Amino acid sequence: MKILFCGESFPEARKQLDALLPNDEILAFPPEKIGPHIKEADVVVPLVTRVDETIICQGTFGLIQQFGVGLESVDIEAATKHGVRVARIPSEESGNAASVAEHAILLMLMLSRKWNVITAARKEGTKVPWGSPAGQALRGKTVCVVGLGGVGRELVRRLSGFEVQIITVDDHPGRFVPGIAISRSCSLAGLQESLAYADYVVICINYTPDRFHLIGEREISSMKPGVFLVNVARGGLLDQDTLLKALRSGHVAGAGLDVYWEEPVDMGHPLFSENVIATPHIAGVTDVSYEGIARAFAENMRRYASGEPPLYLANAPASPRAIKPRV
Incomplete structure (x- = not known):
């Protein structure tokens, strides 16, 4: 799968995932440059970038997966309308x-x-x-x-x-x-x-x-x-x-x-x-936090790729987008 990070901040997150998802391609671009890459993404990671209906309609991705808790930058209503699941990683877990x-x-x-x-x-x-x-x-x-x-x-x-x-x-x-x-x-x-x-x-x-x-x-x-x-x-x-x-x-x-x-x-x-x-939004940027989030994130990638519902969903589309067949 191709996993698109909508931003280049929090680089340690991608390092953690590289080891856990060796068969997936993890991409990261600044918000102003994500447009041309939306169509090739299977999963979108918003970070703090606004993921609205325009972006959702540009792609065929079926999952918006946050690397962490916050989903305030995601138009969940639009995602649900277009069959895109939205998931987060609960902070305590x-x-x-x-x-x-x-x-x-x-x-x-x-x-x-x-x-x-x-x-x-x-x-x-x-x-x-x-x-x-x-x-x-x-x-x-x-x-x-x-x-x-x-x-x-x-x-x-x-x-x-x-x-x-x-x-x-x-x-x-x-x-x-x-x-x-x-x-x-x-x-x-x-x-x-x-x-x-x-x-x-x-x-x-x-x-x-x-x-x-x-x-x-x-x-x-x-x-x-x-x-x-x-x-x-x-x-x-x-x-x-x-x-x-x-x-x-x-x-x-x-x-x-x-x-x-x-x-x-x-x-x-x-x-x-x-x-x-x-401090520069680093309260949750620790070894313990990143290891825990990365493990939960990787599990949701496994579930999504195999057709299982991801964990920690924030919505429930009536007709979820199917994952694109791997070439």
Whole structure:
């Protein structure tokens, strides 16, 4: 089969698959150059590229398989209409959720311990008093975890060891983490009220179009002065203009971002002149995560090639496109 990656980012993903799928051809092109290669693809991997009805109609591929969780760039309705299956790799099964949760804690700790102040002083050769600056411990603080899916649950498990108070906000209010005490749990309807209690807010929730700027002006204004805000979910969930204003005023003390309103993001944006720890969408880019995702991805390629339904489908076309016969 020919597997087309719609982008050249995340190169380690393709290296993992080369070893697992030696009989398949893995192609990768930047988004603006995928057009001529759509017709030859059996499987399309969107990454962060928009796969809409135009692209779907240009090809004969029968499967859109994400290398990971996010499907916000895929027109699932159009795919279903044209008989194209769409699948993802759940984060908990692959180890991705654990990796992202670890990264969220890394961002929290870097903000707490004033990492930007330390690195700026070192870069400028500034002499600072030994034992300075004083940081903030997580112990005794309140953390609001927005989204209790795979990443959120893994984050809550890890946060419990830091002796913090945990608040959860979720679109499935019945979800919980076995053995972990949650101080307060509510639905999305209670988001603003819950944010008011938090010293740290971590965005982990899945992105859908109706959640564009879920954390906007009303939500940020309801947070405590001096709050730290972390986003390891999707950039569209957070209003970057409102965040910039809040950072400049000091209402938000700092932000840890691994995802952005556009990717790759322009690092010349004024937001990055504030107290922001910025990483290039690498929260889930670890050995454990990539190995787990690659294994699940390869299994779905095997299933698809043999005529079996792929696992972890996000749709169910009435008349799925058949795989093209191998030459």
